[in-house]
Amino acid sequence: MKLLGLPLVPVAAVVFCILLRSALTVPENPPVQTGRTIEAHLIIPADVHRILRRSCYDCHSYQTRWPWYTRVPGLSQALYGDVKRAREHLNLSDWSAKVAEGQEEAQASLNGICEELRTDSMPIRHYRWLHRDAKLSPYEVERVCRWTATAKQR
Numbered sequence: 001m002k003l004l005g006l007p008l009v010p011v012a013a014v015v016f017c018i019l020l021r022s023a024l025t026v027p028e029n030p031p032v033q034t035g036r037t038i039e040a041h042l043i044i045p046a047d048v049h050r051i052l053r054r055s056c057y058d059c060h061s062y063q064t065r066w067p068w069y070t071r072v073p074g075l076s077q078a079l080y081g082d083v084k085r086a087r088e089h090l091n092l093s094d095w096s097a098k099v100a101e102g103q104e105e106a107q108a109s110l111n112g113i114c115e116e117l118r119t120d121s122m123p124i125r126h127y128r129w130l131h132r133d134a135k136l137s138p139y140e141v142e143r144v145c146r147w148t149a150t151a152k153q154r
């Protein structure tokens with residue numbers, strides 16, 4: 001049997017191997033270096049921490065809980081791309097990198113968190129479809145914003 005002039009069985013075998021490989025590989029998180037995290041630099045009240053962990057850490061940290069559909073070929077690349085971009089913009093597991101850019105940069109980043117929440121831009125929409133509890137209530141937004149405005153160094 002032929003498919004587009006190619007023998008079907010070898011082609012099917014190669015496609016199967018590619019799909020299998022994709023199904024078996026889930027992205028690995030880089031190790032968290034405790035001394036570099038935002039927790040190591042700033043005092044974060046427990047309720048604010050809970051909100052951030054629930055709604056932001058899957059993309060903006062090295063503590064991503066990769067869902068089962070990360071194994072679906074095609075989806076994995078899309079998800080990984082989101083997380084990679086998210087970590088480039090804001091990585092709560094590497095706050096030291098932000099601090100190294102200067103205290104002003106670090107504060108601007110905190111202000112950015114509040115702004116994204118007030119404009120209802122984060123977490124990004126498709127994440128909210130799949131994680132119904134990720135959206136922040138208006139009260140939670142204000143709670144996080146109060147913290148970003150007054151966050152104290154450890």
Ligand code: HEC
Binds near residue numbers: 122
């Ligand atoms: C599903 C992944 C995902 C989740 C969850 C998520 N973000 Fe993001 N975030 C992104 C991506 C991707 C970007 C990069 C900009 C873009 O593509 O929109 C980003 C960018 C940002 C930025 C930088 C914006 C800029 O213009 O520089 C901030 C601040 C931010 N997110 C805050 C948050 C906060 C706070 C939460 C939790 C309430 C959160 N994000 C949850 C994916 C996510």
